[in-house]
Amino acid sequence: MDKKPIMKKLGLSGYNQPKRTPSHPTKSHVVLARAGGEAKVIRFGQQGASTAGKPKPGESARTKARRKSFKARHRANIARGKMSAAYWANKVKWIVAAQLFFSNL
Numbered sequence: 224m225d226k227k228p229i230m231k232k233l234g235l236s237g238y239n240q241p242k243r244t245p246s247h248p249t250k251s252h253v254v255l256a257r258a259g260g261e262a263k264v265i266r267f268g269q270q271g272a273s274t275a276g277k278p279k280p281g282e283s284a285r286t287k288a289r290r291k292s293f294k295a296r297h298r299a300n301i302a303r304g305k306m307s308a309a310y311w312a313n314k315v316k317w318i319v320a321a322q323l324f325f326s327n328l
Contacts, residue, residue, distance in 0.1 A: 226262050230255055238262065239305060241315050245270075252315055258305045267308035268316055293317060 226238075235242055238257035244250060244266070251268035294301070294317070300309030 226255060229264060241311055252311065254311050256305045263306065265308050265311060267312045290317060
């Protein structure tokens with residue numbers, strides 16, 4: 224099945240490329256996930272929720288606890304891979320910010 228019309232409608236640049244959706248009423252991001260021969264649209268992340276964001280030097284114990292709790296709560300679904308919303312939420316809202324911060328040091 225050709226997913227190009229869906230990509231165009233959602234404004235995505237390709238498979239496995241998450242994008243913010245500020246006008247969506249409930250979800251903050253969308254991605255057209257593809258694993259093997261299967262592809263599906265996944266919406267993830269609570270609109271307006273503040274995640275741990277970019278880690279700061281001397282990150283507070285509260286922020287570390289939030290990060291740890293999220294990963295513990297969603298560990299099984301994160302392990303399911305690219306076809307789960309938890310995987311993308313972990314990658315986009317929790318890990319990417321950390322990678323951006325530490326790559327700039």
